Amino acid sequence: MIRWRAIGLGLLGVAAMIAVWELYKAVGPETGVLVGDRAVLPRTSDRAMPHVWQMVTRLGGFTVGRRGDPLWLSVLHACLFSLKIAATGWLIGVVVGLGLALVMQRLRLAEAAILPWIVLSQTVPLIAIAPLVRRWGSQIHVGGFTWSNENSVAVIAAYLAFFPVSVGALRGLKSPEATHLDLLRTYGVGWWRTLLSLRLPASVPYLLPALRLAAASAVIGTVVAEVSIGLRGGIGRMVIEYASASGGDPAKPWAPIFGAVAVGLVAAGFVSLLGLALRPYRRSEVPA
Secondary structure (H helix, E strand, O other): OHHHHHHHHHHHHHHHHHHHHHHHHHHOOOOOEEEOOEEEEOOOOOOOOOOHHHHHHHHHHOEEOOOOEEHHHHHHHHHHHHHHHHHHHHHHHHHHHHHHHHHHHHOHHHHHHHHHHHHHHOOOOHHHHHHHHHHHHOOOEEOOEEOOHHHHHHHHHHHHHHHHHHHHHHHHHOOOOHHHHHHHHHOOOOHHHHHHHHHHHHHHHHHHHHHHHHHHHHHHHHHHHHHHHOOOOOHHHHHHHHHOOOOOOOOOOHHHHHHHHHHHHHHHHHHHHHHHHOHHHOOOOOOO
16 A cells, blocks of 8 residues: 555655646747846747647657657667666675775775865866766777777766765764674674674665665766767757757757656666565655
8 A cells, every 4th residue: 555655655756846847838928038138948839849749649649769669669769778777886886885884884084085085076066077077988998898988987977876875874883873883793703794694684775765875976976977978879969959949949959858758767776676676674664
């Protein structure tokens, strides 16, 4: 019942968003709401705000490209391309984040030295570092391996994904009560066994929300990096390319936007499936 209630509330939220969109389009001024010379709400003309049914019809009925593929199929291919890169970045970010959390939990000096830099790393804009990562990566040649733009995008995705994992895992590893730690210490249990039998299971309620946030961050990093680097084939580049057609075909740019939303939902859904396997340790989740 709880699961069905969550699904119902999610569908209700989507329906409410559609209703608000159509209501504002019906009653809002075509020039938008202005305060002085500044627009605070968007215009409601068909070119600026197409109807929801126009977006859905444009997604399913028309064809694009040289091969004449349906628009939904082109968006699906772009989504799969971006999802693969985001999954790679998420996996790298999880490994790096967990490694940093283990080091910081083990050594207080490492926590004092590393944690501020982890927080500071998220203040650097992706648009600024994405071209740098691409240029630095292009100089890497190890054997037959050649750095590609996909690798650069995956690194940017991992750059965003590792932060919530490292912070959430650190909170979880430090969450066991002192009495439990003292009991294991009394029995002479070492750090590794304590980690496997107590700290890691106790960190699951903290780690799962962090993994879900990392998945969403990896998708955002992938989309932004595709735009910054100019990588073709992904959903981020498709958003920019289709935006140029918004003047004559206002419903078309919304197709890749819906695709990006779908990629984020799939990424979050994968983490939810991972949570089912860890259900014995999920007594309650702590927000990331």
